[in-house]
Amino acid sequence: MAQVSTTLTSSELTPTSAIRREDFPIFNEVEQKPFVYLDSASSSQRPLVVLEAMDRYYRSTHANVHRGVYRIAEEATALYERARTHLGNFIGAPDPSREIVFTKNATEAANLFVQGLGRRRLDATSTVLLTHLEHHANLVPWMILKEQLGFAIRYIPLTDDGRLDLSDLDQLLDGVSLVGVSLASNVLGTINPVAAIAERAHLAGALVFGDGAQFVPHNTTNVVELGIDALCITGHKMLGPTGIGALWARHELLEEMQPFLGGGEMIADVRLDGFTPNVIPYKFEAGTPPIAEAVGWECALSYLESIGMEKIRHHEVELTRYALSALEEGLGDAITIFGPRDPESRGAVISFELKEIHPHDVSQLLDQEGVCVRAGHHCAKPLMRQLGVAATARASLYLYNGHEDVDALVGALQKCQAFFR
Amino acid sequence: MSGLEDLYREIILDHYKSPRNQGRLESPPATLEEGFNPLCGDEITVSVLLEDEIVTDVKIDGQGCSISKSSASLMSAAVKGKSLRQIATIVRTFKSMMSIPEDEAIPFVGPDDPSNASDPPILSEAEMGELIALQGVVKFPVRIKCATLAWNTFSLALKKAQDAKIAPSEAP
Numbered sequence: 001m002a003q004v005s006t007t008l009t010s011s012e013l014t015p016t017s018a019i020r021r022e023d024f025p026i027f028n029e030v031e032q033k034p035f036v037y038l039d040s041a042s043s044s045q046r047p048l049v050v051l052e053a054m055d056r057y058y059r060s061t062h063a064n065v066h067r068g069v070y071r072i073a074e075e076a077t078a079l080y081e082r083a084r085t086h087l088g089n090f091i092g093a094p095d096p097s098r099e100i101v102f103t104k105n106a107t108e109a110a111n112l113f114v115q116g117l118g119r120r121r122l123d124a125t126s127t128v129l130l131t132h133l134e135h136h137a138n139l140v141p142w143m144i145l146k147e148q149l150g151f152a153i154r155y156i157p158l159t160d161d162g163r164l165d166l167s168d169l170d171q172l173l174d175g176v177s178l179v180g181v182s183l184a185s186n187v188l189g190t191i192n193p194v195a196a197i198a199e200r201a202h203l204a205g206a207l208v209f210g211d212g213a214q215f216v217p218h219n220t221t222n223v224v225e226l227g228i229d230a231l232c233i234t235g236h237k238m239l240g241p242t243g244i245g246a247l248w249a250r251h252e253l254l255e256e257m258q259p260f261l262g263g264g265e266m267i268a269d270v271r272l273d274g275f276t277p278n279v280i281p282y283k284f285e286a287g288t289p290p291i292a293e294a295v296g297w298e299c300a301l302s303y304l305e306s307i308g309m310e311k312i313r314h315h316e317v318e319l320t321r322y323a324l325s326a327l328e329e330g331l332g333d334a335i336t337i338f339g340p341r342d343p344e345s346r347g348a349v350i351s352f353e354l355k356e357i358h359p360h361d362v363s364q365l366l367d368q369e370g371v372c373v374r375a376g377h378h379c380a381k382p383l384m385r386q387l388g389v390a391a392t393a394r395a396s397l398y399l400y401n402g403h404e405d406v407d408a409l410v411g412a413l414q415k416c417q418a419f420f421r
Numbered sequence: 422m423s424g425l426e427d428l429y430r431e432i433i434l435d436h437y438k439s440p441r442n443q444g445r446l447e448s449p450p451a452t453l454e455e456g457f458n459p460l461c462g463d464e465i466t467v468s469v470l471l472e473d474e475i476v477t478d479v480k481i482d483g484q485g486c487s488i489s490k491s492s493a494s495l496m497s498a499a500v501k502g503k504s505l506r507q508i509a510t511i512v513r514t515f516k517s518m519m520s521i522p523e524d525e526a527i528p529f530v531g532p533d534d535p536s537n538a539s540d541p542p543i544l545s546e547a548e549m550g551e552l553i554a555l556q557g558v559v560k561f562p563v564r565i566k567c568a569t570l571a572w573n574t575f576s577l578a579l580k581k582a583q584d585a586k587i588a589p590s591e592a593p
């Protein structure tokens with residue numbers, strides 16, 4: 001899995017080297033002071049360059065893609081296709097211009113994969129393997145198809161410290177044709193050993209679909225090294241706009257998959273007695289796609305690359321290390337932190353519970369201090385049941401967060417505790 | 422933490438820390454209904470015992486934030502021992518405090534009940550008692566759902582209890 005590059009020395013990678021808060025207009029414009037944004041796992045903020053790229057596109061270039069034979073339409077098409085290829089390269093896709101399908105978000109990408117390939121590969125005798133820590137986006141699409149086709153779903157369980165328990169993996173994989181696993185958990189932060197899972201899944205004859213929504217924004221991603229067969233991602237969690245996500249899948253799989261949404265753009269021919277689908281990836285992009293969003297997302301990719309994913313990862317590991325110890329020191333046994341302790345094996349997503357204070361009350365009181373955290377089930381209700389809680393509070397960090405944000409969180413939590421005592 | 426006093430008043434914190442009417446009633450004779458707040462994962466079970474148009478007992482079981490727990494506790498104290506008509510007025514009063522539109526009929530009283538008329542009676546501030554503590558919630562729109570969970574679940578439980586009473590008598 002992508003880790004900090006060992007060729008960089010620690011002096012090159014001070015914890016603050018990735019912080020470029022001044023690039024993000026929202027931190028200057030929000031009037032509420034202070035504004036401590038700790039909810040990037042839900043949706044990140046975006047730098048000015050991304051906003052400008054989209055604005056410039058609408059002001060100077062906009063036309064529909066793949067249709068007009070006039071200059072701006074060709075330019076719009078070129079920008080849209082450039083974004084596709086760039087995104088493919090960003091995740092190490094072997095055939096970047098053909099293997100990326102733009103969708104509305106990661107959730108739609110998951111539904112597209114499950115319906116598109118699941119309908120080809122699964123029947124009432126099949127088995128699908130998921131895990132106990134999946135987001136609803138990688139659970140419910142499978143459940144919907146299961147209701148229609150009647151296959152079985154198994155789950156990889158968790159260890160006490162919130163990692164996937166792989167001790168029985170080979171048994172669990174027996175007879176499985178598709179595996180769905182997130183690269184990183186949006187609740188526990190756990191980075192899953194997806195490369196190892198994929199290797200064993202392939203030996204067992206199964207294909208692997210990865211949910212990269214929480215991993216790709218924070219780590220160098222290479223789908224070939226991970227050895228997975230398909231991946232979903234979402235733009236708004238990685239400094240891009242809302243309204244765009246993507247499915248990557250090996251091109252043979254995209255060829256095999258049946259179309260999911262029908263309409264214009266996705267066809268080669270339509271007759272009254274039927275249709276011929278377009279070639280990949282267009283076969284899956286029905287209707288006018290999110291063009292300005294693709295332009296914005298591409299700009300976000302360039303921005304992330306200009307800083308370097310290794311640097312971002314390193315910054316987050318160090319900040320997570322700091323946060324885990326500051327929370328424990330500042331709150332003692334009043335706080336329960338879920339998920340792995342070792343910052344190297346987790347993302348910068350910290351779910352916690354304050355003793356006898358409901359997460360909703362925690363986030364309300366933190367809001368009063370200008371600290372934004374998420375409270376709820378984080379679209380992972382099966383996992384919440386496993387943890388034995390209805391909800392958690394969750395602080396998540398990104399490249400624009402620093403130590404002072406963690407300090408503000410700890411201070412606000414202490415006030416919260418005093419308030420309810 | 423100024424600004425929060427309206428939300429977290431003494432009465433709220435008191436009902437949160439020592440909630441009234443906790444638990445479940447045996448069913449039958451009582452009627453149980455479950456409610457969920459999809460936003461935060463809170464779950465609640467409300468038991469009601471309806472005898473001769475009077476709610477003679479009510480119990481609340483579940484987990485939740487201070488607002489949802491105290492709202493449930495305050496509700497249970499307010500409705501216990503009251504007639505359906507009185508309860509309809511209490512529910513109306515609560516809904517108007519939460520700025521919930523008036524167009525939804527109260528399920529457990531008939532359409533001709535005065536509380537379903539166009540200008541239905543609600544309690545005066547003096548009559549509200551401790552319920553008035555919930556007034557601050559409306560300023561925190563996301564928390565309105567927390568406060569209403571118990572009330573909606575209770576209304577459904579009551580409707581169910583009524584239907585169960587009607588159904589056997591209709592049977593030949």
Ligand SMILES: Cc1ncc(COP(=O)(O)O)c(C=O)c1O
Nearest residue numbers: 105106107135137186213214234
């Ligand atoms: C792990 C994971 N998968 C999928 C998603 C869905 O992303 P989106 O809402 O953009 O479709 C999320 C976002 O919350 C997530 O955290």
